[in-house]
Amino acid sequence: xxxxxxxxxxxxxxxxxxxxxxxxxxxxxxxxxxxxxxxxxxxxxxxxxxxxxxxxxxxxxxxxxxxxxxxxxxxxxxxxxxxxxxxxxxxxxxxxxxxxxxxxxxxxxxxxxxxxxxxxxxxxxxxxxxxxxxxxxxxxxxxxxxxxxxxxxxxxxxxxxxxxxxxxxxxxxxxxxxxxxxxxxxxxxxxxxxxxxxxxxxxxxxxxxxxxxxxxxxxxxxxxxxxxxxxxxxxxxxxxxxxxxxxxxxxxxxxxxxxxxxxxxxxxxxxxxxxxxxxxxxxxxxxxxxxxxxxxxxxxxxxxxxxxxxxxxxxxxxxxxxxxxxxxxxxxxx
Amino acid sequence: xxxxxxxxxxxxxxxxxxxxxxxxxxxxxxxxxxxxxxxxxxxxxxxxxxxxxxxxxxxxxxxxxxxxxxxxxxxxxxxxxxxxxxxxxxxxxxxxxxxxxxxxxxxxxxxxxxxxxxxxxxxxxxxxxxxxxxxxxxxxxxxxxxxxxxxxxxxxxxxxxxxxxxxxxxxxxxxxxxxxxxxxxxxxxxxxxxxxxxxxxxxxxxxxxxxxxxxxxxxxxxxxxxxxxxxxxxxxxxxxxxxxxxxxxxxxxxxxxxxxxxxxxxxxxxxxxxxxxxxxxxxxxxxxxxxxxxxxxxxxxxxxxxxxxxxxxxxxxxxxxxxxxxxxxxxxxxxxxxxxxxxxxxxxxxxxxxxxxxxxxxxxxxxxxxxxxxxxxxxxxxxxxxxxxxxxxxxxxxxx
Numbered sequence: 001x002x003x004x005x006x007x008x009x010x011x012x013x014x015x016x017x018x019x020x021x022x023x024x025x026x027x028x029x030x031x032x033x034x035x036x037x038x039x040x041x042x043x044x045x046x047x048x049x050x051x052x053x054x055x056x057x058x059x060x061x062x063x064x065x066x067x068x069x070x071x072x073x074x075x076x077x078x079x080x081x082x083x084x085x086x087x088x089x090x091x092x093x094x095x096x097x098x099x100x101x102x103x104x105x106x107x108x109x110x111x112x113x114x115x116x117x118x119x120x121x122x123x124x125x126x127x128x129x130x131x132x133x134x135x136x137x138x139x140x141x142x143x144x145x146x147x148x149x150x151x152x153x154x155x156x157x158x159x160x161x162x163x164x165x166x167x168x169x170x171x172x173x174x175x176x177x178x179x180x181x182x183x184x185x186x187x188x189x190x191x192x193x194x195x196x197x198x199x200x201x202x203x204x205x206x207x208x209x210x211x212x213x214x215x216x217x218x219x220x221x222x223x224x225x226x227x228x229x230x231x232x233x234x235x236x237x238x239x240x241x242x243x244x245x246x247x248x249x250x251x252x253x254x255x256x257x258x259x260x261x262x263x264x265x266x267x268x269x270x271x272x273x274x275x276x277x278x279x280x281x282x283x284x285x286x287x288x289x290x291x292x293x294x295x296x297x298x299x300x301x302x303x304x305x306x307x308x309x310x311x312x313x314x315x316x317x318x319x320x321x322x323x324x325x326x327x328x329x330x331x332x333x334x
Numbered sequence: 335x336x337x338x339x340x341x342x343x344x345x346x347x348x349x350x351x352x353x354x355x356x357x358x359x360x361x362x363x364x365x366x367x368x369x370x371x372x373x374x375x376x377x378x379x380x381x382x383x384x385x386x387x388x389x390x391x392x393x394x395x396x397x398x399x400x401x402x403x404x405x406x407x408x409x410x411x412x413x414x415x416x417x418x419x420x421x422x423x424x425x426x427x428x429x430x431x432x433x434x435x436x437x438x439x440x441x442x443x444x445x446x447x448x449x450x451x452x453x454x455x456x457x458x459x460x461x462x463x464x465x466x467x468x469x470x471x472x473x474x475x476x477x478x479x480x481x482x483x484x485x486x487x488x489x490x491x492x493x494x495x496x497x498x499x500x501x502x503x504x505x506x507x508x509x510x511x512x513x514x515x516x517x518x519x520x521x522x523x524x525x526x527x528x529x530x531x532x533x534x535x536x537x538x539x540x541x542x543x544x545x546x547x548x549x550x551x552x553x554x555x556x557x558x559x560x561x562x563x564x565x566x567x568x569x570x571x572x573x574x575x576x577x578x579x580x581x582x583x584x585x586x587x588x589x590x591x592x593x594x595x596x597x598x599x600x601x602x603x604x605x606x607x608x609x610x611x612x613x614x615x616x617x618x619x620x621x622x623x624x625x626x627x628x629x630x631x632x633x634x635x636x637x638x639x640x641x642x643x644x645x646x647x648x649x650x651x652x653x654x655x656x657x658x659x660x661x662x663x664x665x666x667x668x669x670x671x672x673x674x675x676x677x678x679x680x681x682x683x684x685x686x687x688x689x690x691x692x693x694x695x696x697x698x699x700x701x702x703x704x705x706x707x708x709x710x711x712x713x714x715x716x717x718x719x720x721x722x723x724x725x726x727x728x729x730x731x732x733x734x
Contacts, residue, residue: 014561017561018561018564018565018568021561021562021565022565022568022569025565025566025569026569029569029574135389135390138390139389139390142390142717142720143713146712146713146716146717147709147713149659149663149712149716150659150708150709150712150713150716151705151709152663152666152667152670152682152686152705152708154667154670154686155686155702155705162696166696210716211660214656214716214719214720217720218723221723221724260568261567261568264567264568264570267570268570268571268572269667271572271671272667272670272671275671286572303569303570306570307568307569307570310568311568314564314568
């Protein structure tokens, strides 16, 4: 037990270090975006008619603390970030924590739901595909799963929208109906969300299925040829019981381990789908902040929150793996 | 087992089979030679023999070869230049023109299409309207002279596979600038191939170095490198791109931009591959055959070259094939949101940028024909990757 808590502690420290490294990367990336907040504030003023000079920009820089050295700014940024405080957005001039509100949680929920959908398809299909002798079943299942990868997801979104608009007269854009948009969270709002959110979840989940399936299939084919499986079969275990109790248990370990990175991959696709379905969650805000308005504060905050979620997820999957896989448990309790 | 041609270097069966296959003596010579070939075949031959047995993978491989060839010969196969230079300004947003043999004026042995003309008058509300002239026939001709191009970037030519007499043919239609979609599609396939190849090669070299160091030394070096790799994997790719895209000066040429994008794709894609190289090295390093070789007095250089590398080259090739479509897809997605390639270069993402409006979806569906090619390309790669993976796995025969 003592060993186990030491393991958890080491993992937590490592996760923290990873998060700090990543935050440095993210912060430097945001520095690379041309221009800074001070210029953007004043550029806005300029559009309102008042003239600005270089001195004005310098004063603004000092006010925002942008004249501090890089590392000092990073330090204060990361300390604030851990307290959930990201300062004000450069363009929209509102508090970022307030602006993001539950939008980030919404995005995270959509991504996690897609992840769950992807593995709900990939695990059974991957196991069947690796174990079956029937080429038609194998190829058919794979064809369907890979189609999700090969179809660009923006196209899929477009087509589903078109079909629903033309034939059912119902637009599938957005995440909430009008009456629920600003309503406090309750059951009805949740139901309304689910009525809208299934489409992005389906699209993201389907395209993530292919990668998950390839992983499951590869791991499963590796395990299924091993001697312990033959031994189990010789003892009279067969069929579904054999697959699930022996090779599948070993094959699924590495998958648990990579869930965090799958989440990253799904989130990467979210902005594109969000763009087409006119969703108003964090993915859409991210693309808005990065591609359109160069709002580094907002973009940095979103990316930091995302990486923090991924690192947290990785931390929990590491612990989970140690709990469920006796081999990992043995190696840490030694 | 397999019908791989037997190895010509050892015709004497009795000498090479050894005592342990004495049972085989009762079988007839043909079968024994087949077995012989199986046991003496090189790894490449074995993989090919197993790969050939998988029908889905073979079909995918044929599709892939076909697509690669059509991309390679794109300038010759496509009737017009894919850029704005080859546009047909009299036929913008034009529907696909399918060559036909018959129309209301009778049949002809040579395929033809109808001529089109543009007009603007009171009747059309003073907008340019394209009208098909059913009485004018444009006959399809082969090996016609047209826009100049360089085949493989070297050979100067101006012959195209097909065209029509006194007009232009657009079998996939044209986009809003009048550019031929068929020509653009073929060039886009080649663009994707190039982006994927450059990206994969860069990612592979990085992965081999980083994963190799990590797996070979192990210990704390491995720990540190793995932590950095994980950190890089955690940063989402899109913001990475945006930041690097900020470096790209807007006056950058399309070619330079293209190389830049493929380089970035490679620079972002290495962690997954590096992890696999490391895992292979770590597991293989402790295998009995490595120990056996070491006990026989083999030096580390010999062990790496003769034992470790062959043990995972097949896996690495498979990983490369598998990661290829992901590179292509990221390029498409990036170009689609306007951060990747820009207009003079033909790529699927660029071509679909304008196709998001409902107007295009409802009226100009031929904008989406290239998508079919890309679905085929990605599917072919994925299936070939799967097939290669199964074929490279020496145990795949054991349970199938």
